[in-house]
Amino acid sequence: MxxxxxxxxxxxxxxxxxxxxxxxxxxxxxxxxxxxxxxxxxxxxxxxxxxxxxxxxxxxxxxxxxxxxxxxxxxxxxxxxxxxxxxxxxxxxxxxxxxxxxxxxFISNGTLYEYVHDKTNGRNFLSWEARLRIAAETAGVISYLHSSASTPIIHRDIKTTNILLDHNYTAKVSDFGASKLVPMDQTQLSTMVQGTLGYLDPEYLLTSELTDKSDVYSFGIVLLELITGKKAVSFEGPEAERNLAMYVMCAMKEDRLEEVVEKGMATNANIQQIKEAAKLATTCLRIKGEERPSMKEVAMELEGLRGLNEANEKLESKGETMVGYWVQSDGALQSSSNQFSASGSTNIVDDSMKVHILPLIHDGR
Known part of the structure; x- marks a missing residue:
């Protein structure tokens, strides 16, 4: 067979x-x-x-x-x-x-989940720079699956437990048991809903139509985990923090993102960069798949942020900063704040979707 x-x-x-x-x-x-x-x-x-x-x-x-x-x-x-x-x-x-x-x-350093969520295992704390690199590497893999593999592939189960880290803390995406090969003449597949609570694309959940934008949604959750140190879904804390996407979106709307960033990670030098990553994550979590960026765009945006990081380090040595911008190939500076808007009609969870999604979250499904 x-x-x-x-x-x-x-x-x-x-x-x-x-x-x-x-x-x-x-x-x-x-x-x-x-x-x-x-x-x-x-x-x-x-x-x-x-x-x-x-x-x-x-x-x-x-x-x-x-x-x-x-x-x-x-x-x-x-x-x-x-x-x-x-x-x-x-x-x-x-x-x-x-x-x-x-x-x-064999990948020696375990899963990204263990580093971000298991605070009792004695593992090293991952700096923002390491998290951003891991996010960029993971986004690059998913972009490759969607655009460059010999047959396009939808992973269908992107989550921190399926991202392994090797001895250099390089990301290695794993577990393709639920993945789907997409014939060249198709952009979506009708399939039984399969995935993990908290990472499931709500559009896929409601329509059973699987597209590459379902992976984009799941990756958006992973990016928020890296920023906040919180799980995709948690039933341990206050109800307002139960669903990570809603929790972060609310904090951003009230201009208090810094409160939900993992303690000890943000600095004056990187906080604007973290905010840009959070904005990018919210665009990945838009309810309508067609309004989400492609993984190629996401990967490029993250690589741009990494480049900005290196530029900032050089400028800091001269007592200057360049947050909120990155250098284009022609040497010009472009503001990154208008790359992907996280406002307007594309809020990640509108009231009509809450009616469908919230009962599933509260029931633990």
């Missing part, structure tokens, strides 16, 4: 290495608990070491059913279409076991 699907999407079966059950049993010490590096609804990820010293991550599905087999095949097909330095590389799979096994390169 796998070979049949690979040929359908014109991917060579040789791209996927077939590991033996014996190899992977030995690499993980028969899937010993000490080899577990992650768990989720899909199953468990184990760290494995081959005889030649190669370190692997082995994803073992939880159940034996058709949906798991479909996701297994889907992920192999999708990853066979991708060649990008910021995507976790699929090394192969094992077809001898009762449940599907996928084998990836």
């Amino acid at each position: 796998l070979q049949q699907h690979l040929s359908q999407w014109q991917a060579s079966p040789d791209l996927v290495r077939i590991f033996t059950q014996e190899e992977l049993d030995k690499a993980t010490n028969k899937y010993d608990d000490s080899a577990v590096v992650g768990k989720g609804g899909f199953g468990t990820v184990y760290k494995g070491v081959l005889d030649d010293g190669s370190v692997l991550a082995i994803k073992k599905s939880k159940l034996v059913d058709q949906s798991q087999t479909d996701q297994f095949i889907n992920e192999v097909i999708v990853l066979s279409q991708i060649n990008h330095r910021n995507v976790v590389k699929l090394l192969g799979c094992c077809l001898e076991t009762e449940v599907p096994l996928l084998v990836y390169e």
Whole structure:
């Protein structure tokens, strides 16, 4: 079945290495608990070491059913279409076991979620500069999936737990089990709604029409997480903070964004840059997908902010600043404040949408 699907999407079966059950049993010490590096609804990820010293991550599905087999095949097909330095590389799979096994390169520093939300694990605090770089790298990957992959791909589950960090804190996007390949003659797909609470595009949720703008929405939430240090949805704090998008939008409307920026991250030098990133995030969260920017535009905007960061550092050494602007290729300065407007008729959540979306959030769905 796998070979049949690979040929359908014109991917060579040789791209996927077939590991033996014996190899992977030995690499993980028969899937010993000490080899577990992650768990989720899909199953468990184990760290494995081959005889030649190669370190692997082995994803073992939880159940034996058709949906798991479909996701297994889907992920192999999708990853066979991708060649990008910021995507976790699929090394192969094992077809001898009762449940599907996928084998990836091992990414040593865990997930972005752990760095942003798990304050008890002793991990290093990520500076704004590091967060902005990670956001730009992730946006670049999604832009590549939408525009440059051999067949356009909608990831469909962009979130901080699916962004891994390597030893240099470089972003690596993972988990393509729910992703969709988009035939060249289509711009949207009708599909069963699938995703994660808090990251789901409300337009997709209501219409079941999946487009690349659904990934844009999810990325907007990730960007707000990086800015605030808060989860996409949280039932622990006050009700006003339950939904991150609404919480930040309200703060921006009342001109108090600085209050919701993660403590210890903002400085006089970077606060304007953080505000520009927050504005960009709100454009990603517009209710109508057609009013959101493309991921290519988002990636360019973030790279522009990173360039501004470097320019600011040089000017600071001379006692000057250049926040709110960036240098264009012709050397001219352009104000970034009018790149994407976060006001007017495109508020991320209007009253009619609240009627549909809020009950789902409050019910935990």
